[in-house]
Amino acid sequence: MGSDTAATGGARAEESLLLTPGPTPVPDEVREALARPMLNHRGPEFASVYRRVLEGLREPLGVGAEGAVVVFPGSGTGGFEAAVVNLFSPGERVLVLVMGFFGERFAACAKDLGLQVETIEVAWGEAVSPEAVAERLLADVERPESERIRGVLVTHNETSTGAALDLAGVAAAMARVKGHGALLVADSVSGAGGMPVRMADWGVDAVLTASQKAFMVPPGLSILALGPRAKAAASRSRMPRHYWDVRPYLEGWERAITPYTPAVSLFFALEAALARLAREGWENVFARHLRLAAGVRAAGRALGLPPLASDEVASPTVTALRLPEGLDGARLRAELAEREGVVVADGLGPLAGRVIRVSHMGAVGEAELERGIRALARTLVRLGLPADEAAAVRAARAAWAR
Numbered sequence: 001m002g003s004d005t006a007a008t009g010g011a012r013a014e015e016s017l018l019l020t021p022g023p024t025p026v027p028d029e030v031r032e033a034l035a036r037p038m039l040n041h042r043g044p045e046f047a048s049v050y051r052r053v054l055e056g057l058r059e060p061l062g063v064g065a066e067g068a069v070v071v072f073p074g075s076g077t078g079g080f081e082a083a084v085v086n087l088f089s090p091g092e093r094v095l096v097l098v099m100g101f102f103g104e105r106f107a108a109c110a111k112d113l114g115l116q117v118e119t120i121e122v123a124w125g126e127a128v129s130p131e132a133v134a135e136r137l138l139a140d141v142e143r144p145e146s147e148r149i150r151g152v153l154v155t156h157n158e159t160s161t162g163a164a165l166d167l168a169g170v171a172a173a174m175a176r177v178k179g180h181g182a183l184l185v186a187d188s189v190s191g192a193g194g195m196p197v198r199m200a201d202w203g204v205d206a207v208l209t210a211s212q213k214a215f216m217v218p219p220g221l222s223i224l225a226l227g228p229r230a231k232a233a234a235s236r237s238r239m240p241r242h243y244w245d246v247r248p249y250l251e252g253w254e255r256a257i258t259p260y261t262p263a264v265s266l267f268f269a270l271e272a273a274l275a276r277l278a279r280e281g282w283e284n285v286f287a288r289h290l291r292l293a294a295g296v297r298a299a300g301r302a303l304g305l306p307p308l309a310s311d312e313v314a315s316p317t318v319t320a321l322r323l324p325e326g327l328d329g330a331r332l333r334a335e336l337a338e339r340e341g342v343v344v345a346d347g348l349g350p351l352a353g354r355v356i357r358v359s360h361m362g363a364v365g366e367a368e369l370e371r372g373i374r375a376l377a378r379t380l381v382r383l384g385l386p387a388d389e390a391a392a393v394r395a396a397r398a399a400w401a402r
């Protein structure tokens with residue numbers, strides 16, 4: 001059993017092993033926190049929990065002294081809506097970087113809410129380069145101010161492909177385009193908590209994420225962090241908004257009062273999860289994810305299932321492994337789940353049936369991933385493919401030892 005399991009207290013051996021990229025396994029101490037008795041969300045006890053959670057989120061998101069964190073009851077997609085309605089006004093232009101399914105969804109959300117959407121698209125499995133963003137903004141700076149692109153909306157970690165964006169690089173490239181004030185808004189639903197996000201240092205204006213991925217909490221919390229420029233934009237925006245309006249949250253923060261009923265039990269869970277991750281140390285958490293990713297990628301190659309994304313853009317939290325032509329992906333996943341108790345995710349959109357997606361974020365360690373790799377190898381053999389379980393495990397362990 002690897003040391004990571006001691007650190008993460010991942011899924012129990014007798015349970016089926018959830019290796020889907022959200023929801024992810026919930027460690028015991030987080031589950032226990034969910035069972036705490038209910039309390040008055042307007043009382044001092046909840047106020048302390050609320051404060052600790054908002055404080056605890058600042059480090060993994062790199063919010064900085066002038067930023068703020070808002071937590072809504074909701075899923076990640078709610079964070080898209082919250083970002084769009086608070087940061088922009090009807091008819092404004094935004095540039096969306098589309099690297100897969102979730103980039104497409106972010107673009108669709110912005111369009112549905114009345115923004116003019118332009119995109120930079122790359123093949124699924126690749127990442128948009130910072131230079132491409134700079135080039136687009138350089139051309140845009142020629143336009144009159146009132147017509148310029150107001151925001152660049154990006155997917156930090158594209159869960160559908162396992163490709164990560166160089167978010168720091170995009171922020172730096174945008175800063176080099178003098179006189180262009182577009183806001184940088186990042187969907188880090190499957191990144192935050194598993195890979196560094198340094199909003200203030202990098203110059204990212206807003207980051208949205210959710211509870212059910214690297215934060216190891218059940219689904220139900222939508223988290224939106226705002227830097228100073230985003231806070232100013234929220235007070236200027238002319239977009240109709242009510243439930244997703246951040247202003248009442250920002251006004252209530254000093255008194256630790258939420259405008260509406262918060263998801264109290266999920267706050268208990270997130271408080272426990274953040275305490276556990278902080279004990280491990282955020283830099284160690286990020287390093288662990290990178291190491292685990294390398295092992296899964298090596299094992300995939302050894303099994304004849306190469307990662308879709310290249311090493312240069314590999315996600316630390318999720319890997320999409322390509323399936324050989326002719327292999328029935330649905331059957332592979334069903335056999336894995338039913339006979340081995342290991343649950344992985346299908347591809348999304350055009351990748352459905354063509355890849356499997358294996359999560360290595362949150363409360364999974366080497367022991368769980370080794371179980372998953374062994375189960376995958378046995379299942380491939382059962383389906384008639386020449387997979388070598390021992391070689392796959394050796395490849396993963398070699399990567400984890402580095």
Ligand SMILES: Cc1ncc(COP(=O)(O)O)c(C=O)c1O
Nearest residue numbers: 075076077102157159187189190
């Ligand atoms: C990168 C990314 N963005 C957005 C979402 C949408 O989140 P939700 O399904 O919680 O609404 C997901 C969910 O998997 C995601 O991975």
